[in-house]
Amino acid sequence: MTCRNPSRWWLVPAALGAAAATVLPVLAAVPPARPRLPDGVDTLDDAIASCRASGLEGWELVEHARILVHRKYSQYTIVTLWENAPSSFRNSRGYSSQYNGALALLLEALGFEVERVFATRVRSGATPEPWWRTAHSWVRVTHGGRTRDVCAFDRSAPAGEVSFVPLTEVRSFGKRTRRNTRIGMTPFIYARAWRSLLTGQPLPRWLVRPFGELVEEPAESGS
Numbered sequence: 001m002t003c004r005n006p007s008r009w010w011l012v013p014a015a016l017g018a019a020a021a022t023v024l025p026v027l028a029a030v031p032p033a034r035p036r037l038p039d040g041v042d043t044l045d046d047a048i049a050s051c052r053a054s055g056l057e058g059w060e061l062v063e064h065a066r067i068l069v070h071r072k073y074s075q076y077t078i079v080t081l082w083e084n085a086p087s088s089f090r091n092s093r094g095y096s097s098q099y100n101g102a103l104a105l106l107l108e109a110l111g112f113e114v115e116r117v118f119a120t121r122v123r124s125g126a127t128p129e130p131w132w133r134t135a136h137s138w139v140r141v142t143h144g145g146r147t148r149d150v151c152a153f154d155r156s157a158p159a160g161e162v163s164f165v166p167l168t169e170v171r172s173f174g175k176r177t178r179r180n181t182r183i184g185m186t187p188f189i190y191a192r193a194w195r196s197l198l199t200g201q202p203l204p205r206w207l208v209r210p211f212g213e214l215v216e217e218p219a220e221s222g223s
Helices: 011-029 044-053 058-072 085-091 096-109 175-199
Strands: 075-077 113-119 122-124 136-143 146-150 164-166 208-210
Touching (some): 044 085, 058 096, 058 146, 096 136
Antiparallel strands (some): 075 208
């Protein structure tokens, strides 16, 4: 492929260099992956085999899979947006699209009817977060004529008793929505992460924190 304007060939490497200069320092500030191996489970394939070997069926199997995903994750983070659900699961870190995406893949492999859904705003027990961080995605499972909401974040909230309330319409969470969500979140995430780097402060807990813990610090507006 030839460049339409050879005099501007330098724009491409310049843009790539600027992107790297923006992203790499932020990634370096992210705590390293801390993989967990509950019951020896490392990958999603391991999780599928472990669930099948449990001998459980129906909603008991759904709950077993949900708890396994919860136990697998060590970090909640929205900085590692590039990881797909299997990679997120193996590295034991991620946000709702990743950890509940892993749960969806696990339940589908176990033969359940699964739909990934999201709401652009939810209310939970956490301290209010920045306005753009109030979206959440989770899983809806249908079995035995019943459909229940399922989320891996809160260990104490079983299928049908999730610990959040959607404040906006619940919609299907398809590939296009997942892509657009990542694109929309990126500027806010990296702008706030750079603020931490420049001020010498740790990354805020709504960016990185131990998995399953709520946000306890004051919310930040306009960040």
